Amino acid sequence: MTMQQAMYRADERSRGHLAISTAGLTKRFGDRTVVDDLALAIPSGAVCGFVGPNGAGKTTTLRMLLGLVRPTSGSGTILGGSITEPATYLNKVGALIEAPAFYPQLSGRENLKALARLGQLPLSAVDPVLERSGLLARAGDKYRSYSLGMKQRLGIAAAMLADPKLLILDEPTNGLDPGGIVEMRGLIRSFAGDGITVLVSSHLISEIEQICDYVVMIRAGRLVHQGSVSELRAAQQPDFIVAPEHDADLPQLAGLFQEAGCTVTQRPAETTVLIEAPGFGAADLNRLAAKGGVTLRQLTESTRSLERAFFALTGTASADVPSGQEMGAIK
């Protein structure tokens, strides 16, 4: 990002310009409330992560923003246009909702041409977005011959076709291999560098943490938190990583902290413990250990990850995270 772009984004935020704002946004399917009284306020220029467990209502919310699903109640404004009149803003929006969907028998280029014609966009816009998404060399091949990563990239190219001011990406790394995930991450970051507001949903919090500077968390259709990632981290009580001078003192040290009301987690294959100690500072923990006759070799403050912040905000136990899967995945 250039200095000018950074200043522009900072200026946009300071003036409080919102790319997306909703109030009381609600969607019911029959008796089931999927999105409940959602009030979003996403600043222009932000790369915003939209986080929530599977079934939290992320995709339904994104569909409402794109005019695909009609809200049961509530209002909203996207790029200055009312959510009830999607035609007023969708010409400035690019979107990839769920899995990319194109005509299998057409080439990647022909698929984009069909969309360009529909949106009354110049056909000359097709090749540059194919190039940017790294698909130009295979643009003439049929879509059905593409790998999952290529399909995903074509979806991104389609979203970029209208030179959007807002990009809405629903689980863009779904199904990608590690290499593809890194590429996608880079691509999304590059959009941010262009001053495009990006709303990217994911159930992988670690993914969001790496690319987003703003985050919206929902659970069971309700807003849990929204704000900048740095503010969220700052607001979290830090944890401490503690190690005794002698490894044999580890159980005694853990017992001392537990008695004091701290939550102690033994770190696998390590001679340290992770201490969640609300209201305690490093000095308090050091004093507690000394009083119990244990000398500390290590006492390090550890900033909570976004994942832990999510669990803290939603009251979900971190044990809900399936072991052996992606570290940031919310079940």
Add this chain to the structure above:
Amino acid sequence: MIWAAFTSEWTKLRRPTLLFSTFLGLAFAASLFVILMFSQARANGGLVTLHQLAQPNGLVIGVARASMLLGVVAFGIAASQVASEYSLGTLRQLLVRQPRRAVLLAGKMLGTITFLVLALCFAAVVALIVAVAAAQSRHVPTGAWFTGTGLGDLFRELGDLALAVLGYSILGMALGQFVRSAVFAVIVGFAWLVAVENIITRIVPSTEQWLPGASITAVASGGVEGVGYAHGMILGVVYIVAAIAAAMIVFIRNDVTA
């Protein structure tokens, strides 16, 4: 804006697989009827006589007989074109680029109808060439075909067939909109047009003049016994307008969750 949706639809429709299979498929079906008719024609009696084939309207008899088959094929293609947008998930891409749903549907309908009418025209040209060749082989004089009367009959029949294809296409697209599954739409459509209407009219013959498939077939054939041309035309228009209105309402109001 409808033009944009129309040209976008044609980008999809003109793909070689669909283009060749539709155009050649319809041409084959129409030609097959012509060949069968000429090969089975007798001097006296039978489905059609050699004398009838030598009349000014002899050129169009075969194509007219194929109208039901052409209509069913058009119905299936139209239904699958609309329904596949749901099953492939492409509809959400389209609606982001064209959120005015009535405009999108109108453009898509226009695209599909022109595609099928052009396929019909191609089939008619091929069938006419086949008819001339078949007439030569059966020693049927063709002089009357190319008189003013013969050509008038030809163009009138082609116009009626085009109207019928339009009707079948719209009914197919409306059904595709409702069932949202290409395979299911084609099965339901074929079952209704080929089997259900036949069964109903055999049990209660008086219903024939009120059924959509029978009405449109009557238009394609310039009127049939039991359903006059004018009656078929009026009723067909009523069905088509109702189908368009219902498809529009469903398309505009329904959430796109596919």
